[in-house]
Amino acid sequence: MIIDYIGILETMATNGVAPAAGCSLFGVGYEKVFERLNKVYLQDRIATRGGSAEKFVVGPFGSGKTHFLRQLMEIAATQKFATSEVSLDKDLDYSNRLSVYKEIVRNLRMPDSSGRGMREILAACAKNVQGMLPDPDAAEAAFQGWLEGITDHDFKQDKFARVAQKAVRYYDQQDQDGFQTACQWLEGAFDNKEIASRLGEQPVKGDELKLFASQAMFSMFQFIRYAGFKGTVVCFDEADIGFQQTSKDKIQKILALLRADIGVINDLTGGAVFFVYALTDEVVHSMMQYMALKQRIDSPPGEGFMDGNDYAALISLSASTDREAELRKIGHRLADLLYDYARIQLAVDKSQAINKIDQIAADIIEEDISSSSRREMTKRTSTLLLNLLNRGSLEAAATVSPFEEDEV
Amino acid sequence: MTLTDITPEAIITALETMAEYGEPPQANTSVFDVGSDHYLSFFVEEICDHLVAGGGSTCRFFEGPYGAGKTHLLKLLEERALELGYAVVRTDLSSDLHLEDWKAITRYVLKDMRANISGEPLRSLFNILTTLGRQGAKGAAQLKTTPMPHPGFKNAIFQAIQQSNSNTAKANLLRAFLHGEKVTAADLKKADIFGVKNSLNERNAEAFIKTLIESLNILGLSGFMFLFDENEKSFQPRGGRPNQKQLNAANLMRHLVDGCITGTLPRTIVVFTILPGFLETMTIHYQALGQRLAMVRDMDINGSWRWPVLGLEQVNTAQEAELFLEQSISRLCAIVEKCGASSQGLADAMNQQGTRIIVQNAGSGYKRDLMKGLAVLAIERIRGRER
Numbered sequence: 001m002i003i004d005y006i007g008i009l010e011t012m013a014t015n016g017v018a019p020a021a022g023c024s025l026f027g028v029g030y031e032k033v034f035e036r037l038n039k040v041y042l043q044d045r046i047a048t049r050g051g052s053a054e055k056f057v058v059g060p061f062g063s064g065k066t067h068f069l070r071q072l073m074e075i076a077a078t079q080k081f082a083t084s085e086v087s088l089d090k091d092l093d094y095s096n097r098l099s100v101y102k103e104i105v106r107n108l109r110m111p112d113s114s115g116r117g118m119r120e121i122l123a124a125c126a127k128n129v130q131g132m133l134p135d136p137d138a139a140e141a142a143f144q145g146w147l148e149g150i151t152d153h154d155f156k157q158d159k160f161a162r163v164a165q166k167a168v169r170y171y172d173q174q175d176q177d178g179f180q181t182a183c184q185w186l187e188g189a190f191d192n193k194e195i196a197s198r199l200g201e202q203p204v205k206g207d208e209l210k211l212f213a214s215q216a217m218f219s220m221f222q223f224i225r226y227a228g229f230k231g232t233v234v235c236f237d238e239a240d241i242g243f244q245q246t247s248k249d250k251i252q253k254i255l256a257l258l259r260a261d262i263g264v265i266n267d268l269t270g271g272a273v274f275f276v277y278a279l280t281d282e283v284v285h286s287m288m289q290y291m292a293l294k295q296r297i298d299s300p301p302g303e304g305f306m307d308g309n310d311y312a313a314l315i316s317l318s319a320s321t322d323r324e325a326e327l328r329k330i331g332h333r334l335a336d337l338l339y340d341y342a343r344i345q346l347a348v349d350k351s352q353a354i355n356k357i358d359q360i361a362a363d364i365i366e367e368d369i370s371s372s373s374r375r376e377m378t379k380r381t382s383t384l385l386l387n388l389l390n391r392g393s394l395e396a397a398a399t400v401s402p403f404e405e406d407e408v
Numbered sequence: 409m410t411l412t413d414i415t416p417e418a419i420i421t422a423l424e425t426m427a428e429y430g431e432p433p434q435a436n437t438s439v440f441d442v443g444s445d446h447y448l449s450f451f452v453e454e455i456c457d458h459l460v461a462g463g464g465s466t467c468r469f470f471e472g473p474y475g476a477g478k479t480h481l482l483k484l485l486e487e488r489a490l491e492l493g494y495a496v497v498r499t500d501l502s503s504d505l506h507l508e509d510w511k512a513i514t515r516y517v518l519k520d521m522r523a524n525i526s527g528e529p530l531r532s533l534f535n536i537l538t539t540l541g542r543q544g545a546k547g548a549a550q551l552k553t554t555p556m557p558h559p560g561f562k563n564a565i566f567q568a569i570q571q572s573n574s575n576t577a578k579a580n581l582l583r584a585f586l587h588g589e590k591v592t593a594a595d596l597k598k599a600d601i602f603g604v605k606n607s608l609n610e611r612n613a614e615a616f617i618k619t620l621i622e623s624l625n626i627l628g629l630s631g632f633m634f635l636f637d638e639n640e641k642s643f644q645p646r647g648g649r650p651n652q653k654q655l656n657a658a659n660l661m662r663h664l665v666d667g668c669i670t671g672t673l674p675r676t677i678v679v680f681t682i683l684p685g686f687l688e689t690m691t692i693h694y695q696a697l698g699q700r701l702a703m704v705r706d707m708d709i710n711g712s713w714r715w716p717v718l719g720l721e722q723v724n725t726a727q728e729a730e731l732f733l734e735q736s737i738s739r740l741c742a743i744v745e746k747c748g749a750s751s752q753g754l755a756d757a758m759n760q761q762g763t764r765i766i767v768q769n770a771g772s773g774y775k776r777d778l779m780k781g782l783a784v785l786a787i788e789r790i791r792g793r794e795r
Contacts, residue, residue: 051421053428151575154531158519162580200580202589207512263479263500266425267434291474295776296429300765308795309784311427 005337006389013382016375018067025337026378027071028330029064033305033315034075040310042076046272047230052221052265054275055305056297058284059317062372065278068317069235072276076233077111081274082121082224083233084108088242095253098213102188104234105220111229118183121220125227126168132228146227147172154269155222157215160186163199164223190216218264221273231272240280255290262296284314324365327373331357331381338385347392356394357381409487414439416747420790423743426783430475430776437483439743440779442735443726444484450713451485455677456492460631465668465676469701471684472720475773478681481720482635485679490524493630494677495536497521500637510660514613515588518620523629533620534568534583540627541569547626556622557615561586563603565623588616614663621676631675634664638682650693658694665700665716687717729774733762736778740786749790758782 008019008026019026027034037055045051059065073083084107088094092103109116110124129146133139147168155161167182169175181198189195190212196203204212221232236242243254265271279287288294297313299305305312335357339350360380364373388394414422414436422432422440432440455466472478482498489496497517518533525539541548548569556562564585571579578599585591588608596604608616621632650658661680667673691698701717713723726732737758741751761781766774788794 045421045424049417049421051424158532158583200577202584202591205590208515211512211516260500262429266429266431295475295773298777300768300777300781303781303784309427311424311780311784311787313428 006386009334009338009382009386009389012378013386014379016062016372016379016382018064018070020070021074023067023070024074026330026333027067028333029326029374030068030071030317034071036310037072038075038079041274042079042081042230042233046081046274047079050225050231050270050272052268052271052273052275054262054265054277054313055315056277056279056284056313057315057317058279058281060280060372062375063317064374065317066237069237069276069278073233073235076274077109080111080230081233082108082110082124082229082231083235085235085237087237088239090241092242093250094239094242095250095257097210097217097257098188098190101213101217104217105187108232110224118187119179121224122164122167122171122179122183122186125224125229126171128228143172150223150226153222153226156218156264156268156271157212159201159204159212160216160219161223163201164219166199186216186220188213188216214264218268218271218273221271222268225270225272229272231274233274233276236275236277239277240283243279243283243286251286252290255287255293258287259290259293259296262293281318323373324361327361327364327377328358330374330377331361334378334381334385338389346388348388348394353384353388353394356384360384409436409438411439411742411746414746419743419747420787423783423787423790426779427787428780430778430780430783431480431483434483434486437480438487440739441480441484442732442739443724444481446725447713447723448484448488452488452492454714456489456494456631460675460677463671463674465671465673465678467665467668467678467680467716469680469682469687469717470720470723471682471687471717473684473773475769475776476720477724477773477775478720479637480775481723482637482679482681485633486522486635489631489633489677490522490529493524493628494633495521495523495624495629495631496633496635498635498637511588511608511610511613513660514608514616517617517634518587518608532587533565534574534579534586537565537568537586537627538571538574538579541571545569545627547628551623551626554622554626556619558606558612558619560603560605561616561619562623564601565619567601567604569627618672621673625675631677632673633677634679636678636680638680638686650689655694658690658697662694662697662700665697729766732775733759733766733778736782737762740782744786744789747790749792751789754785754789758785761785 005022008022011017011019012026041053041055045053057065057068069085073085077083084104086092086100086103086107093099105118105121107116108118108121110120113120113124126143130139130143133142147165150161150165150168151158153161163182163185167179167186170178170182181195185192185195185199185201190204191206191209193203224232243251261275265273265275288298299309299312299314303309303312305315332354335350335353339346339353361377364376364380384394418436419439422436425431425433426440431437459466470478470481486496486498497520499513499516499520520531521533521536522529522531523536524530525536526543528539530536530539537545548566551562551569552566554562564582568579568582568586571582573579574583578601581591581595581599581601582604585596585604585607590607591604593605596602606612624632664673664678668676668678687698687701690701721727724732726735737755740758741754744751744754762778765778765781768774769777785794
């Protein structure tokens with residue numbers, strides 16, 4: 001475990017980026033925000049009532065958006081939510097629903113599972129249903145009843161439901177070929193004639209694909225809920241890159257899709273999905289020029305999420321009033337974990353490390369790095385702590401002059 | 409649905425949706441409506457019970473800026489129509505579904521149409537037909553012998569009613585055909601399906617729609633309602649002239665208007681919501697539609713509800729913002745009480761918040777922002793978490 005921790009520190013020391021796992025260990029400053037999101041959305045709206053929701057996390061580069069998303073997903077995962085992190089970088093065209101669907105599926109992790117993707121989703125769903133009752137015979141009967149009922153359930157896309165049913169049947173019967181074929185279709189090969197034919201379905205035609213992919217995506221979330229999981233959290237990171245396309249038409253398309261999604265989420269029954277986007281202020285500004293979207297996601301002044309309105313769509317990460325205190329807190333948290341977690345005797349007393357960390361925070365404020373101060377604090381503190389761990393010193397290696405020599 | 413029918417849990421879900429986006433979910437629209445009662449009564453009585461029941465049809469346009477309540481009105485109409493036994497399809501004219509593509513519209517209609525059959529809410533043509541069949545569809549014999557614009561589609565409808573098991577290969581093929589997918593003659597023959605041919609394509613899409621409406625009439629549905637929600641200036645040309653897609657869309661709208669007027673689309677109600685500027689654009693660039701919808705734009709004349717084009721403000725009795733606010737507060741306080749919380753002092757807080765929002769939105773659609781602000785106060789009161 002200590003090795004994982006060091007790996008996390010190294011990642012943060014190098015890039016100042018959030019680690020892939022363990023963000024909950026280091027998260028600072030948004031405890032109340034997560035408490036509210038957990039209570040109002042994860043537990044109440046989604047898990048208890050099967051509803052869906054959407055939020056936009058807004059902040060400049062380096063303000064901790066990625067960390068925020070990952071911490072939210074970790075919180076959700078511990079509560080038996082499926083999660084998927086999608087990077088909307090320049091290689092993924094957000095206006096192409098099929099590409100987005102494929103990426104969500106590819107990155108989707110089920111609770112208590114290390115794997116990702118459609119095979120894992122289906123296997124986890126089957127096992128979850130089969131494991132609901134202690135008596136094997138009753139469990140089997142319940143499972144068969146659940147399987148039979150898939151096509152009677154009101155999924156957004158009937159075809160998705162039929163193929164998912166076939167897929168789970170193949171899985172249960174250990175028909176590898178059949179399972180493979182069904183998974184290929186469910187992963188997004190909707191227009192493949194051969195695969196469709198093997199499944200007894202018609203291939204989806206080109207002009208229908210985008211709409212179909214959209215409906216398949218929501219059907220998948222409904223399916224996960226139908227299999228007894230709490231719901232799904234999908235986080236879209238780097239949306240600022242993905243949304244800032246060169247073509248005005250494409251930007252309009254993306255904004256229209258965001259607006260349309262709100263309508264679908266509003267009326268979706270049993271979808272239990274939480275969409276969270278990470279955006280910069282510039283992207284939000286573009287969104288606010290699009291009236292149909294602005295009307296839906298904007299909040300009156302004084303009624304923002306950070307003002308206490310749980311239902312405001314935009315969560316601003318740049319609203320901290322005492323930045324230095326926040327930076328010190330980040331550094332102290334990292335130090336706490338090293339000193340409390342490490343089982344080796346560290347060469348330097350914790351209070352000395354804390355003093356150094358406080359100095360780092362003050363330096364960053366003075367340098368006025370502003371928007372990326374959290375990232376800078378993470379980087380410098382992680383470097384400091386790694387130095388301490390590796391060299392037993394709070395000083396950086398470069399401060400030792402290469403020309404100092406003992407006199408012969 | 410009325411306040412007596414709705415559970416506190418559903419109220420909270422609806423309030424949350426309103427607090428987030430300014431509109432309630434489809435299932436509870438009428439519970440939260442303010443000021444539309446009279447227009448809806450007129451719509452039901454004059455249009456549904458007299459015009460459409462007598463075999464007539466109509467095409468209506470409602471104009472309003474963003475946030476004025478266009479989507480809300482469509483949802484109210486949808487709710488009423490379902491209660492009256494109509495088949496309904498509401499379409500969001502997003503970039504994924506363009507009005508100029510009549511085949512895509514038809515396919516969407518076939519898969520996403522909704523109806524309440526003996527109180528059971530159903531979606532898709534196949535599900536509606538199989539449920540009608542299970543309940544002993546009256547009119548099946550008449551359907552079989554009535555000539556229709558698309559005989560192959562009619563035969564598929566008839567055979568779907570006969571299906572007792574919706575999970576067989578035959579049922580799956582019928583479903584595919586009925587939902588506008590391409591099905592080969594060989595596949596149909598293999599499944600012992602006869603008389604079903606000519607899958608949906610660009611040329612026969614209109615015949616599909618006409619056959620659908622006539623068949624559903626025979627099978628006992630009251631009528632058909634198409635609701636088109638324009639949210640993105642789909643019809644607004646950028647840079648002067650409309651492009652070919654927009655002209656095609658206008659042409660199809662003209663088709664729908666003519667279809668309703670001439671009776672080629674019987675027992676049909678078509679409703680469009682449009683943004684300001686659309687009519688003026690059509691008058692200039694596509695006169696075939698513009699002239700059909702021409703109206704006197706005189707500030708002194710209030711549109712009669714019988715006019716085909718109406719502003720949103722003309723169908724709501726709470727036309728003045730202050731009156732709308734007052735009635736909204738009254739409605740929401742009743743809803744808070746229904747959830748077991750006290751509304752004491754809430755009206756004043758809502759009035760203050762609401763007035764501020766109306767002032768901030770002066771000159772534009774204020775209703776969405778207003779409902780957001782009021783819904784937040786209502787939920788916080790119900791949950792005992794006022795700030």
